[in-house]
Amino acid sequence: MKHFLLALLLWLPWPLQALVPLEPLQIAEQFVAPTGWPEMKEYLCCEAAGQAKRETLGQQIPPQLRRTCQLVQQGLSTAVVAVELRDSVERRDFYLHFTKEAGAWKLLAIRNLAMTHLGPPMVELLAGMSPAEVADYDQKHPDASHAFTLGNLRLWTSADADIAGHFARNRTDFQKLLRLVQAGKYFAPTRSAGGASVANGEKAANANPAVHTLLRKLFLAQVTRRETNCDSCLEFVIGGKVDSTVGLLYQPKAALLPPMDPEHFIVLKALGEGWYLYKTA
Template sequence: MKYLLLLFCLWMLSAALAAPAPLEPLRIAEQFVAPAGWPLMKDYLCCEVAGQAKDQTLGQQIPRPLRRTCQLVRQDSAMAVVAVELRDSATRRDFYLHFRREAGGWKLGAIRNLAMTHLGPPMVALLAAMPPAEVADYDRKHPDASHAFTVGNLRLWTSADAEIAAHFRKNRADFRKVLRLVQAGQYFATDTVAAAREQAANADPAVNALLHKLFLSRVTRRETDCTSCLEFVIGGKVSSTVGLLYQPDAAQLPAMSPDHLIVLKPLGDGWYLYKTT
């Protein structure tokens, strides 16, 4: 009997030693984006990432000189999102790591970023190179989206999260002003058709003027599947968009997921930076 008990204890010990140590999402993210390799990587991956990261971590696949910063955006009992900023002296890029909690602990399941932003810089360069006469002609042909607005909007669309957050902080008074105008106009009352109320809100001269001043393309309620939120869209392509969302009640915020709302970063006072895919 003592011999069987000893064997059982040894078996339990070997199983415990073989099992990976439980790590929190932020720690897994830091290991996964570090320049050095991570021998235990596969123990903390699942879903699509398990098939993508066969031999190397994300950190091994990107240029070594890049600085990597990880920020926990949200974590509850079932899911977590960690934002990763990659930065050098000239550029910044943002990725979002989506985790799910399984029986064995936290696993990294998906990696997302805002799609098609590479289209922005060539368009900005082309517009910025226009001589004054061509700019004036552009403005005549595009009365609803001037040259200055288009350049500012494209730059903001392709900016890093930190730069969009700085734009919000710098213009916080105007963001509050356009929010009050939309709320006072009751454009998104529940007794009107969604498309009609969105069109009316964006056609309001005072609202439209502030949207253009802030380099925002429109105000809507259809980007994040949140019927109680107001979304001030910067831009994007197809369904991959970025903007600012307002919802003062955190309990009503939409859930993040790798399939649609890939990140929702708090900016303060009920404002959030959001991205969809």
């Protein structure tokens, strides 16, 4: 009888068999693998189900790219997995957002930093300038020199691992910048009472000569509190276009961090001592 039941189970079509529960990281690894995944649709929902109808994301990615999945966050009902693609030349990152549906994890949405394709042509143009052209550029852009703009564009379009490396190499200057902003009390609660107060505090912080010098040295565009919808966080913005930005966030109390979601705050990676790499979309 036991063998008969096993044979019957194997004969039943897939939907009538029990769905094998997979964790978000396991689903991500299957979804980005270069081989196909016959059960893919059973682990997708919502937006992701409408996008991946016949092939997994992994089947659409050039097969020579190496894929690395990292669980960024997993709670009771949401999870985020970061995926790095790399070859001998470059790295790229995107983020898989999961939701729990009827007790099973499903891939909800796929996100990455938008419009970064605009960066490389601008980097190529700036990097190819002659010394005379660089001098002319610096004269016309006294607040954002050629060296800063080139470094900022490169950092904006860099992979997460490279941004983390930039932070690690310059941690002392990042901490010095943080202390300067905190000492100035530009974003104190009294300033946060209204939009005008927040804007004035932000303007004053970025106009501080010592702050401005460090921002430029670290290839940061500005310090603000308005990119991640976190009233208690300090955001050191690298750059971006429209509402899709990347930067470094400081919040020493993890409980006060804003939640990740596919509609705005697409990833938050810990860098240590209250610092995080963040991206919005």
